[in-house]
Amino acid sequence: MDENNENNSAIIPVSSELxxxxxxxxxxxxxxxxxxxxxxxxxxxxxxLGMLPAILAIIVDKxxxxxxxxxxxxxxxxxxxxxxxxxxxxxxxxxxxxxAMKDPYTWMIIYGFAIIGLMLIYVLPNITAIIFxxxxxxxxxxxxxxxxKIANEWGDQVRNF
Amino acid sequence: MAENKDTxxxxxxxxxxxxxxxxxxxxxxxxxxxxNRHLRITCSQxxxxxxxxxxxxxxxxxxxxxxxxxxxxxxxxxxxxxEAAYAITLDKKYPIRLAEINKLAAKxxxxxxxxxxxxxxxxxxxxxxxxxxxxxxxxGITLAEYINxxxxxxxxxxxxxxxxxxGVIIAELQKMGITHGRINTNNIYLDxxxxxxxxxxxxxxxxxxxxxxxETLNRATAMPIGKGNGNETVDYNALGVLAAILLxxxxxxxxxxQEEVLARKFEEGTYKIVTSGIDMQPQMLDFFRGMLANRxxxxxxxxxxQEWVRGRRxxxxxPADSIEDNRPIAFNGVKYTSRKYLVHKLYINWDExxxxxxxDNIIRWISRNPNDNELIERLELASGHYGKExxxxxxDDEDETLAQYIxxxxxxxxxxxxxxxxNIDGLGCALADAFARNNTHNLHxxxxxxxxxxxxxTHSKAPSSDTSLQEATNNLQKCIExxxxxxxxxxxxxxxxxxxxxxxxxxxxxxxxLTFTNEELLxxxxxxxxxxxxxxxxxxxxxxxxxxxxxxxxxxxALTRFPEFTTNIYIxxxxxxxxxxxxxxxxxxxxxSAKICDSLKGVTSxxxxxxxxxxxxxxxxxxxxxxxxxxxxxxxxxxxxLVRDRIGFKKxxxxxxxxxxxxxxLSNAKVVNNVGYRYGLQLAVMISFFIATIEIITLVIxxx
Numbered sequence: 001m002d003e004n005n006e007n008n009s010a011i012i013p014v015s016s017e018l019x020x021x022x023x024x025x026x027x028x029x030x031x032x033x034x035x036x037x038x039x040x041x042x043x044x045x046x047x048x049l050g051m052l053p054a055i056l057a058i059i060v061d062k063x064x065x066x067x068x069x070x071x072x073x074x075x076x077x078x079x080x081x082x083x084x085x086x087x088x089x090x091x092x093x094x095x096x097x098x099x100a101m102k103d104p105y106t107w108m109i110i111y112g113f114a115i116i117g118l119m120l121i122y123v124l125p126n127i128t129a130i131i132f133x134x135x136x137x138x139x140x141x142x143x144x145x146x147x148x149k150i151a152n153e154w155g156d157q158v159r160n161f
Numbered sequence: 162m163a164e165n166k167d168t169x170x171x172x173x174x175x176x177x178x179x180x181x182x183x184x185x186x187x188x189x190x191x192x193x194x195x196x197n198r199h200l201r202i203t204c205s206q207x208x209x210x211x212x213x214x215x216x217x218x219x220x221x222x223x224x225x226x227x228x229x230x231x232x233x234x235x236x237x238x239x240x241x242x243x244e245a246a247y248a249i250t251l252d253k254k255y256p257i258r259l260a261e262i263n264k265l266a267a268k269x270x271x272x273x274x275x276x277x278x279x280x281x282x283x284x285x286x287x288x289x290x291x292x293x294x295x296x297x298x299x300x301g302i303t304l305a306e307y308i309n310x311x312x313x314x315x316x317x318x319x320x321x322x323x324x325x326x327x328g329v330i331i332a333e334l335q336k337m338g339i340t341h342g343r344i345n346t347n348n349i350y351l352d353x354x355x356x357x358x359x360x361x362x363x364x365x366x367x368x369x370x371x372x373x374x375x376e377t378l379n380r381a382t383a384m385p386i387g388k389g390n391g392n393e394t395v396d397y398n399a400l401g402v403l404a405a406i407l408l409x410x411x412x413x414x415x416x417x418x419q420e421e422v423l424a425r426k427f428e429e430g431t432y433k434i435v436t437s438g439i440d441m442q443p444q445m446l447d448f449f450r451g452m453l454a455n456r457x458x459x460x461x462x463x464x465x466x467q468e469w470v471r472g473r474r475x476x477x478x479x480p481a482d483s484i485e486d487n488r489p490i491a492f493n494g495v496k497y498t499s500r501k502y503l504v505h506k507l508y509i510n511w512d513e514x515x516x517x518x519x520x521d522n523i524i525r526w527i528s529r530n531p532n533d534n535e536l537i538e539r540l541e542l543a544s545g546h547y548g549k550e551x552x553x554x555x556x557d558d559e560d561e562t563l564a565q566y567i568x569x570x571x572x573x574x575x576x577x578x579x580x581x582x583x584n585i586d587g588l589g590c591a592l593a594d595a596f597a598r599n600n601t602h603n604l605h606x607x608x609x610x611x612x613x614x615x616x617x618x619t620h621s622k623a624p625s626s627d628t629s630l631q632e633a634t635n636n637l638q639k640c641i642e643x644x645x646x647x648x649x650x651x652x653x654x655x656x657x658x659x660x661x662x663x664x665x666x667x668x669x670x671x672x673x674x675l676t677f678t679n680e681e682l683l684x685x686x687x688x689x690x691x692x693x694x695x696x697x698x699x700x701x702x703x704x705x706x707x708x709x710x711x712x713x714x715x716x717x718x719a720l721t722r723f724p725e726f727t728t729n730i731y732i733x734x735x736x737x738x739x740x741x742x743x744x745x746x747x748x749x750x751x752x753x754s755a756k757i758c759d760s761l762k763g764v765t766s767x768x769x770x771x772x773x774x775x776x777x778x779x780x781x782x783x784x785x786x787x788x789x790x791x792x793x794x795x796x797x798x799x800x801x802x803l804v805r806d807r808i809g810f811k812k813x814x815x816x817x818x819x820x821x822x823x824x825x826x827l828s829n830a831k832v833v834n835n836v837g838y839r840y841g842l843q844l845a846v847m848i849s850f851f852i853a854t855i856e857i858i859t860l861v862i863x864x865x
Binding site: 065139150 | 769770771772809810813814816817820821823824827828830833834835836837838839840841842843844845846848849850852853856857860863864
């Protein structure tokens with residue numbers, strides 16, 4: 001999906017190039033994992049199982065910027081985060097983690113958000129592509145008219161320079 | 162006859178002031194070309210009417226008075242009085258012998274047809290105007306007709322009447338600086354009373370139709386159109402030949418090929434040809450030997466002729482053969498002892514001549530004469546190395562070398578190139594003829610003569626007393642620079658007018674109108690419909706420049722930074738016309754202004770901007786009605802428009818270029834789609850990260 005990245009950036013300048021999950025994101029993930037290992041192996045296992053869609057997306061997504069894996073990871077994280085908070089605030093963290101893992105509703109929520117992320121990366125780019133095409137056509141028309149106007153005013157010689 | 166030149170000039174001035182003479186301007190305009198009182202032209206406003214007195218009957222041609230460049234018509238005296246006359250209308254494509262016409266018109270001759278009037282006249286026979294000269298009609302028959310009918314002329318009549326009468330005419334013409342050039346049996350009339358009348362000499366370039374037998378060698382070897390104005394010996398030489406023919410009762414060269422006659426003149430000399438076989442008195446021998454002497458300084462003048470008429474005996478020897486060297490030189494299998502004859506043969510056999518001069522034969526031949534060291538040096542230096550960059554086609558180094566050799570060996574003879582031969586003062590007429598006949602060979606020959614400075618080789622030999630020759634040489638010198646310039650108003654066309662002061666404008670647009678001055682030219686092109694949309698052409702530009710005596714193109718300081726404008730022919734033409742209008746004080750020329758404005762569309766099209774162009778054209782239109790060309794010039798050369806146009810065009814070019822790049826990119830649907838897709842992905846990342854952040858904040862708040 002990013003094969004024409006160089007050309008695209010020439011048309012519409014991109015403020016910054018995103019190359020996968022940022023250092024801060026990786027640091028947060030690492031801190032969460034260390035924290036979970038320190039409080040409960042069950043909690044860590046729950047986290048690893050919950051974040052499975054994100055891990056798969058990171059492995060599969062090799063495109064520049066890795067926008068798809070970032071989106072899926074973020075949505076997956078949104079789904080798992082309330083359960084992590086529940087485990088974190090409970091005195092029996094392993095029991096809380098086990099309970100959460102046993103509840104199918106938990107997995108529905110977590111994977112449901114991952115699916116929402118997946119939908120986002122399928123729907124939004126197509127919508128923006130359509131918008132961009134319409135805008136480009138309109139700009140093309142305006143530029144062509146402007147070119148005609150310039151040539152009409154300054155003669156055909158202006159085309160040769 | 163003994164009056165000196167000054168007295169003669171005063172007489173002429175007095176005559177000019179005489180209202181009864183040519184001075185009459187009651188019905189037309191009058192002007193002097195180059196402010197020269199001899200180059201005076203008057204114009205009639207009435208169709209076919211000269212000087213308000215003579216009505217030309219264009220339907221009644223008089224072929225017996227026709228000449229190569231003049232058509233004769235009968236004339237009716239308006240007041241039914243006066244002597245019989247005829248009109249001769251002159252060819253518009255050839256220079257008019259205007260000075261001669263004016264001088265002759267101011268004088269009355271007993272034994273020559275008098276010029277009664279001369280004017281530029283609107284003609285009913287042709288479109289436009291003609292230059293018509295009203296000439297007294299000679300009575301009697303021509304001498305040619307007389308001898309055909311009656312045989313030889315009585316020697317007594319010849320000695321006592323004919324020779325003195327013609328001699329006086331020649332002398333009077335000489336005082337006025339005129340060479341008749343047509344002293345021959347066909348142009349001299351004899352009436353029943355025995356009165357001799359010499360015919361006119363103004364209807365063709367001097368000596369154009371004169372048979373070779375009557376001419377001196379220098380004129381006989383030149384093309385008829387390039388003979389030049391001649392000198393004092395020309396007419397006396399012709400008188401000698403005429404007298405011999407009359408004494409013999411026939412012209413022995415009649416019907417003989419002219420080239421053969423010329424060869425005999427070289428081999429035997431004119432004296433031998435015309436006098437051999439005539440049984441004559443010793444008195445006549447003196448006359449022929451004096452008149453037909455080979456050397457110019459030995460030819461008789463009026464004084465000797467008068468003394469001879471009074472009965473003095475000179476006991477002259479026959480004219481010496483023109484042998485410069487005792488030992489001959491062989492060329493083309495023929496041996497020559499005369500340089501003039503050798504030179505003529507080199508000219509006739511040009512290709513062989515080119516090869517011949519490459520050898521040292523001529524130098525070795527000349528070196529036998531110890532007095533010719535200077536000539537040898539000059540011959541050794543002669544080589545084709547002048548003006549190569551301006552050489553017209555068909556003239557290489559060897560051609561130039563041969564031309565130089567010819568001039569060095571015969572410095573008083575004509576300038577000769579392949580198939581072209583003209584005396585210095587005949588180059589103007591030859592050039593006019595080349596233009597008239599569209600003869601590119603002769604045109605190129607004259608260009609080569611001027612650009613290679615060939616006239617310089619004869620210049621040093623031109624006697625200071627020969628003003629016509631001096632003037633011609635000076636004009637040619639002037640032409641070198643004028644020919645080199647490529648601007649409008651210069652080049653070979655400019656040389657045409659520089660060498661022919663009395664030539665009307667030769668532009669096809671104006672030729673029929675016979676315009677002699679810039680004032681006339683401006684008024685005529687104001688009134689005339691332009692031919693093929695052309696207002697001015699090269700001929701007209703050259704004519705205007707010559708009349709303005711322009712030595713360089715009109716400088717337009719406002720356009721210094723815009724060379725494409727300064728060299729534009731329309732701008733140059735407008736500048737010339739504008740300068741002519743200012744110089745001549747010609748009033749408003751609204752029609753010409755309108756035509757010029759139309760023609761300037763070619764110039765305004767140089768401007769890129771349509772708006773600026775329209776603005777400029779509207780400003781031009783506003784000035785048209787005033788008819789002042791300088792106003793148009795001021796507007797068209799206003800740098801304001803050009804600067805605006807230049808800056809605007811640069812900006813427009815940049816914008817166009819940037820737009821073009823964008824258009825190329827936007828036209829690629831795949832690229833546009835990819836960009837949109839990429840933005841969609843970024844947007845998805847931003848939305849998901851944003852929700853995650855909100856969630857974290859909410860959970861943190863809840864927890865604490």
